Amino acid sequence: MDNTGEDAAAAARWGDMDADCLVEIFRRLPLDDVAAAAPLVCRSWRAAAGDASLWRELDLRGGGSATGTRFMPWSPLAAAFAARYGVRRFSFAGYLRLCVARAGGSAVEIALPPLLGAPELDLVSLRCPALRRVSLPALPAADDARLPDVVARWHSLEHLELEYRPASFPATAARLGASCPRFSGLKMAGAIREQDAAAMATSLPRLKHLCLDGCYLPKQVLLAVIHGGPELEALSAKLCVGFDEGDEDVAREAAMIARFEVGGSRLVDKFDQRDADGQDDDTSSYVDVM
Template identity: 30%
Template structure:
């Protein structure tokens, strides 16, 4: 019996590599209590292999839409919970996070973003589809710290020059952009001016003007990959701004996209995603659909995992109630 007991290891005596492989199967919410079990478990929970990607895409804020800027109200409990989770993640990750993913209905503040920016100095990819509560100063200061940033998923904004200018100035390796919302000629010209070496652009499920599309194809010489799948493609018919929905790409567009390495488009009436875009009049109501739906992209480097719905069979974890 003594020999048998001596051959059995206690949990805290397990090999670190084994613990890391086990903990890799846990999400950040589950890692938090595990890291407090003992010193060896906390050391394993801080292994860089666990923290290359911090995916908080299953967290939502408890929010209510409003008519006044910032057009969203978030309760204090959501903010406190998010702050707590970020503190745990930043403490365990020890600056090793290179990819950071947030849900499109998680509305952080400047304080949250600044806290992350200070503790993720090597961030290369940011998925932040909502920033109603983040100010111009807040986002620019964060981007200034992320000089290694290569990829950004963002919402459309009314006045995009400042954010693109900061990326162009601070992030010399930036090459990939995804815009979720409306993409007009102002947005296109801003990208061309400040991110002339952009290689990958996705505006899937957005309102896209033909003028903006042609501008990108004419001016972005370094562009290699373009995704306009499921877009509501509009064309001005009159000087007064009356617009027409384009149902099929013409030869002018097809001729210009032929130089690209990859080009994705879908305008099929039988496509479920295109049908949803039509129903939502071009402004996709992501909250109406499967919670993994917003994470998809035809461009593999921009997709956040097609089996995401299987990972969270019980639905999203809210920082309050589900709206």
């Protein structure tokens, strides 16, 4: 039985669907499908896929992969662009330019993958002025030094997630405090220093939500963070090294914080404990964590 006519009629009905309805449907699709597949179905789908509202929240991380394989030349996304658009040299830089162009300056959230280059960071900082939430990977030293100037362009920024504590954090915090009046949320990994705690107290006194899970966080630094955050409503320091989760001093000082979570945190890690027991004089684990 020939169903060609019925299939054509069904396609026509989908193509005739109201643009707002198509946009709502596309909103439930993965961003990669909206970028690579939907625009090729018909003109109405192409128009709907270009609606700026679909590109306001850009999660461009590697699909859960720490190495960002989603954007490698051999990835399924690269294959889709090669097959459908004839793109021979797929790259994250090109995909980012596509996303930013379709957002048209309206993007409010972006999460960027590892191995981010300076041109891509500049593109986001200049072409996405309305960002409210930003997630950044660990940056090379040169880009780390430029981070204060980058964040200062996002005047609407409310939340910043840093995969690793940047060396420029004190300067970055100062620019956040001066340029982003609604900034209230920070998530950061790595080794937290006394100067970082001081920067939070001095430059980010309105900080309400702070996540330092998995950090190297000595007790005195944690106490400085607590004392320097008078408006903190939520502080998570789970699975940290540098203080014990049952420390009574820490619990007492943090009593005014509505949500305070320190589960799994310990004074030393399992390798350092051998030093404490006198079983091993190797202190390399302290060097590694710093």
